[in-house]
Structure formats: structure tokens, C-alpha cells
Amino acid sequence: MAEAKTSSRNKIYAVGVIGFLAILTILYYLSAPVYLYIAVYMWFGFLYGALQQYGRFCFASAWRDLIMVKVPRMFVGIMIGLMTLSIISAWLFTKYPNFYHVSPIGPHELVGGFLFGLGMVFAGGCATGSLYKTGEGNMISLTVLLSLSFAQAILVTLPFFDPVMDALHLTGPNSVASATPDIWHWPQFLLANKIFGIEPGQHASFIQNLIGNAFVNTILIAFLLMIGVYIVYVRKNFLKRRKAAISASAGASADGGEAKMGFGDEVAGFWHMISSSKRTTIAAVLLGIVAAIQVFTMSWMRDQYNFGDTQGNGNFGAVFAVNADGSRPTNDKTDRSLDTWPAAEPGEVTKGQSMFDPGYWYITTQEAMAAGWVIDGVVPESITGNLKAPHVDVPAGQPQPAENGNRYFGSSNAIPKPWHSPALLLSFGLIMGASFLSLWNREFKWKFPTRELFIYAVCGGTIMGIGSRIALGCNIGAFYTRAAFGSLGGWLFFIGMGLGALISAQLVNKIANKKMAKQMESMDFDIEI
Amino acid sequence: MKFNKNDDGTYELDVTGYVCPHPQLYTLKCMEKLNEGMIMEVLIDNPSSVESVTQACNGKGYAILETNQPKPGVTAMKIQK
Numbered sequence: 001m002a003e004a005k006t007s008s009r010n011k012i013y014a015v016g017v018i019g020f021l022a023i024l025t026i027l028y029y030l031s032a033p034v035y036l037y038i039a040v041y042m043w044f045g046f047l048y049g050a051l052q053q054y055g056r057f058c059f060a061s062a063w064r065d066l067i068m069v070k071v072p073r074m075f076v077g078i079m080i081g082l083m084t085l086s087i088i089s090a091w092l093f094t095k096y097p098n099f100y101h102v103s104p105i106g107p108h109e110l111v112g113g114f115l116f117g118l119g120m121v122f123a124g125g126c127a128t129g130s131l132y133k134t135g136e137g138n139m140i141s142l143t144v145l146l147s148l149s150f151a152q153a154i155l156v157t158l159p160f161f162d163p164v165m166d167a168l169h170l171t172g173p174n175s176v177a178s179a180t181p182d183i184w185h186w187p188q189f190l191l192a193n194k195i196f197g198i199e200p201g202q203h204a205s206f207i208q209n210l211i212g213n214a215f216v217n218t219i220l221i222a223f224l225l226m227i228g229v230y231i232v233y234v235r236k237n238f239l240k241r242r243k244a245a246i247s248a249s250a251g252a253s254a255d256g257g258e259a260k261m262g263f264g265d266e267v268a269g270f271w272h273m274i275s276s277s278k279r280t281t282i283a284a285v286l287l288g289i290v291a292a293i294q295v296f297t298m299s300w301m302r303d304q305y306n307f308g309d310t311q312g313n314g315n316f317g318a319v320f321a322v323n324a325d326g327s328r329p330t331n332d333k334t335d336r337s338l339d340t341w342p343a344a345e346p347g348e349v350t351k352g353q354s355m356f357d358p359g360y361w362y363i364t365t366q367e368a369m370a371a372g373w374v375i376d377g378v379v380p381e382s383i384t385g386n387l388k389a390p391h392v393d394v395p396a397g398q399p400q401p402a403e404n405g406n407r408y409f410g411s412s413n414a415i416p417k418p419w420h421s422p423a424l425l426l427s428f429g430l431i432m433g434a435s436f437l438s439l440w441n442r443e444f445k446w447k448f449p450t451r452e453l454f455i456y457a458v459c460g461g462t463i464m465g466i467g468s469r470i471a472l473g474c475n476i477g478a479f480y481t482r483a484a485f486g487s488l489g490g491w492l493f494f495i496g497m498g499l500g501a502l503i504s505a506q507l508v509n510k511i512a513n514k515k516m517a518k519q520m521e522s523m524d525f526d527i528e529i
Numbered sequence: 530m531k532f533n534k535n536d537d538g539t540y541e542l543d544v545t546g547y548v549c550p551h552p553q554l555y556t557l558k559c560m561e562k563l564n565e566g567m568i569m570e571v572l573i574d575n576p577s578s579v580e581s582v583t584q585a586c587n588g589k590g591y592a593i594l595e596t597n598q599p600k601p602g603v604t605a606m607k608i609q610k
Contacts (some may be wrong), residue, residue: 056577069553071584140548241554443576445602
């Protein structure tokens with residue numbers, strides 16, 4: 001009786017989550033029709049959150065559970081999701097050839113991935129995993145998110161950040177957070193363009209994208225990794241059990257001999273690995289499809305609402321940008337109607353700046369921006385500098401401008417108000433999506449950090465934040481979308497993430513062993529402790 | 530983390546309050562300590578850990594005898610080695 005009452009109450013809360021987001025959508029639309037763009041981001045976040053919660057989809061588990069408990073479900077799930085997204089995005093590149101801003105490929109991805117992997121095992125989840133777990137009522141994950149966000153924002157406001165990034169040749173004259181960061185020395189290319197020798201300004205065909213980006217850069221690598229995982233973690237136990245089962249049934253046969261395993265059994269084992277966690281595999285495929293639909297939808301909306309074009313170019317910052325005289329900056333769309341836009345209010349985005357608006361699944365950069373917005377409002381400018389002022393690189397020895405803003409926040413990207421940041425609303429929607437499904441399935445539970453878990457969360461979140469900034473993205477932006485869209489750099493981040501996870505897993509394992517031994521030393525068991 | 534022996538000879542592990550990777554880590558460590566045929570009931574309030582524990586048990590050949598939800602957000606799994 002009480003159980004049924006709790007269940008129906010949870011379902012009411014779940015419906016309440018949907019109602020709340022519906023009201024927000026209406027309010028956005030009433031403020032200005034173009035704000036539907038923000039609301040659509042939010043609903044995509046909702047879908048990501050619900051699917052992640054359903055599939056228990058956390059990128060941290062890919063390496064961590066493989067290393068610590070020999071469970072390959074998440075590693076395999078991620079590969080399946082990548083393959084799905086890569087195939088659809090081959091078509092997306094022909095429809096909107098400029099939707100993806102190619103990231104530079106370089107050792108910063110390996111180093112950033114290493115730090116990210118190190119942190120995510122301590123934190124108990126990756127960046128997007130911590131978002132969906134926050135939606136389940138897990139305040140430890142919220143602690144991770146806050147640590148990750150503020151660590152990034154504080155890092156980029158520290159005086160040594162720019163010189164260090166410069167010394168590593170990780171920043172050029174533009175912001176490291178800009179859409180196409182100008183990173184010295186490191187190449188920026190999609191594999192299809194490289195293989196087929198596509199010149200700048202030209203676009204690869206669907207077949208070229210399918211072969212170069214989807215097949216070679218994603219499917220082939222993902223498939224080889226899956227075979228490796230099968231051989232190391234699954235094969236032995238699977239074939240042993242299969243052999244025993246066949247031998248047992250063959251015991252009644254004439255020879256009663258031991259069954260021999262062939263190629264068909266290997267295929268069965270490989271399929272067993274893929275299908276053993278149906279939730280994860282289903283969620284992986286759907287996440288790949290939703291991620292592709294988001295790319296299409298955001299590119300289409302940019303064109304429809306006149307801040308983008310039919311090629312996939314465009315940035316939501318245009319909606320807020322005003323010139324010094326209060327007029328709107330012009331672009332190539334001379335006939336555009338601004339009827340759906342909000343009234344011009346100077347100050348949020350200045351001419352030449354943009355807003356962080358990737359147009360696809362992205363996590364962490366928008367949260368760093370939100371943390372920067374808080375810091376800008378709370379911490380005196382004498383300490384942080386003018387975060388919102390445009391950064392201007394002036395060669396040494398030349399007169400420096402009086403107000404030289406933060407390169408990360410102020411050069412290409414403005415710090416938007418949080419409620420004007422489409423990507424931040426995606427993160428918010430993701431939390432809400434996970435809340436909806438966990439409430440509906442009676443899995444929502446408020447959980448608050450103990451001292452031990454608080455330390456893990458803060459340390460893990462902080463290290464992940466530093467890794468994200470160095471790699472210019474997290475497990476989604478620096479790995480998932482990069483690897484799926486045709487950038488080899490995504491795999492560098494993934495390798496780095498595995499190496500980092502390997503080290504922190506050893507440490508967490510040692511701590512767990514000590515804790516277990518302490519817990520059991522005074523107990524009288526008939527098992528060997 | 531609380532690991533106890535019940536009067537009926539079964540074991541009980543309570544890892545509620547923990548997040549990944551601790552519930553799956555402690556569950557498998559405790560299972561490794563048990564002898565063949567012994568049963569342990571584990572309480573977990575972290576949904577992703579339940580999935581990982583299920584997969585780990587399948588991989589190791591441990592039988593999951595029963596899974597239920599004693600209260601919202603908490604899963605009880607009875608595992609036999």
C-alpha cells in the first residue's frame with residue numbers, strides 16, 4: 001500500500017518535471033520566438049539525460065569498470081554509440097558541411113584526457129555522467145559538477161594560464177574556447193578530407209565522408225578495440241562456459257568427447273558481449289541517433305531564425321550582438337528578418353564576439369562559462385581581471401590596451417547570462433531528463449556526500465576540470481563527438497583517459513582494500529578475510 | 530560500507546550512500562572472499578552500480594538469485610557464489 005503510494009507520488013513528480021520544462025519552453029517563446037532555440041537545446045538535453053539514466057550510460061565506467069571489475073558493457077556501449085553517430089553524421093556533413101568545427105589534433109588531447117581519466121575515477125563519473133546522476137538525486141555528483149565548473153573557470157583566470165598554454169603552443173591569438181581555436185603547429189583536419197585530399201573550402205561527398213570519417217576513423221577503430229576487449233576480458237570465460245555446456249549435452253553422444261570451439265563460437269561470444277547489457281546497447285544506439293538529430297535540428301534552426309546559413313554556420317551570440325551605436329551587426333544574410341529576435345540590449349555580446357554554441361552534444365565548456373559568470377559577479381575585478389572585456393593580443397613591447405580581458409572568456413566567446421546560454425540549458429535539460437526517468441522508475445533518491453565522498457568528488461571534479469580545459473573539451477566534446485565526426489584527436493583523448501583511469505583505479509583499489517580489512521578485522525567470519 | 534554475517538549463515542553487504550565505483554568494487558571483493566555456494570545479499574542505491582554488478586556476476590558465473598527494490602532508489606540483490 002505504502003509502496004504503491006510512493007510509486008504514484010514519484011510518477012506525479014516525474015510528470016511535474018515535464019510540466020516544468022513545458023512552462024519554461026512557453027516562457028522562452030513568449031520572451032522572443034528565437035529563444036525556442038534555447039528550449040530545443042534543453043529538450044535534447046532531456047533526451048540525453050533520460051537515455052543515459054536508462055542505459056546507466058557514464059563514460060567513466062568504460063575504462064574504470066573494465067579495469068576494476070572486468071565489466072566491458074560501457075566500453076562496448078560507447079563504441080556502438082560512436083558507430084551509430086558516425087554513420088548518420090556522414091550524411092550530416094553533406095547536408096551541413098560546416099556544422100562541425102574541427103579541433104586541432106595534438107598532445108594536449110592525450111594530456112587532457114589523462115588528467116580527465118585520473119579525475120573521473122575519483123569523482124565516480126564523467127562530466128555528462130555526473131549530470132545525469134545529479135538528476136537521480138545524487139548530490140555527490142552535483143559536488144563533482146561544481147568542482148569541475150569552478151576549477152575550469154578559476155584555472156583560466158589564473159595569471160599563469162595564458163603563458164603556460166602559449167608555451168605549450170596550445171593557444172594562438174584567439175581564445176582557446178573559440179569555435180575554431182587557432183592552435184599553433186597542431187593540424188586540424190577530418191580524416192575524410194585528409195584521405196581524399198579535399199581542399200579548404202571544398203566539401204567531401206557523402207561516400208567520402210562515409211569511408212573516411214565513419215568507416216576508417218570511427219567504425220574500424222571502434223571495432224578493433226571491441227575485438228581487443230573481447231579477447232582480453234570476455235573470450236576465455238565465455239568459451240569455457242560454452243564448451244562445458246556443449247560437452248555436458250554431448251555427454252550423451254557416442255564419443256562424449258570435449259567440444260571444439262570454432263569461428264561460430266567466437267562470433268557468438270562477441271555477440272554475447274554486445275548484447276549482455278541490453279539497456280546499455282539500446283541507449284547507445286538511441287544516443288547516437290539523438291546526437292545526430294540534434295546536429296540537424298540546430299543547424300536547421302540557425303537558418304530558420306536567421307542567425308545561420310544553409311551550410312551549418314551560425315552562432316546564437318548574433319541574437320544578442322549589438323554595435324556601439326545600438327544597431328545590429330550585419331552578416332551575409334542581408335534580407336534577414338529580426339522579428340523573432342529579442343530587443344537589442346548592449347553589453348552581453350559585443351561585436352566580433354560569439355557565444356558558446358556548438359550545435360551538438362557538448363558538456364563542460366558551458367559549465368565553465370556559468371562558473372565564470374558567477375565569478376565575474378562575485379569576485380572583485382582587481383583579482384580576476386575583466387572577464388567580459390574582449391581580449392586583445394598585443395605583441396610584447398607595444399603599448400598594451402588598458403582593459404585586456406581574459407583570453408578564454410573574452411576573446412571570441414562572451415560570457416552569456418546562464419539563461420541565455422543554449423548549451424547550459426542542454427546540461428540543465430540533461431539533469432531533468434534523468435530526474436524524470438528515475439522518478440518514474442522509483443530510482444530517484446537523495447544522496448548527500450560523506451566526508452570521504454566529498455573529498456573524492458572535489459578532487460576528482462577539479463582534476464577533470466583541468467583536463468577538460470587542456471584538451472578543449474571533456475569526454476563528450478573532446479572524445480565522443482570528435483571521434484564520431486572524423487577527428488583522430490578524439491582517440492588520443494580516449495587513450496589518455498584510459499591511462500589516467502588506470503592509475504587512479506589502482507589508488508582507489510588500494511584505499512578500498514584498506515577499508516575492507518579494517519571493517520572486517522574484528523569480525524568473526526568463517527571466510528578468509 | 531557494512532559487511533555482516535546473518536544468523537542463517539548468509540552474508541549481507543550494505544553499500545548504500547556510495548557512488549561508483551565503490552558499490553561494485555566492494556561487492557566483488559566480498560564475493561571473492563566467500564566460498565562456493567555461499568550467499569550474500571547486497572544493498573545498493575546507485576543504479577549504474579546495479580548494472581555493473583549484474584554484468585560482473587554474469588561474467589564470473591555467480592548466480593543472482595533475487596533482485597528487488599525494498600524502497601525507492603535502493604536495490605537488494607541476492608547473489609550466490
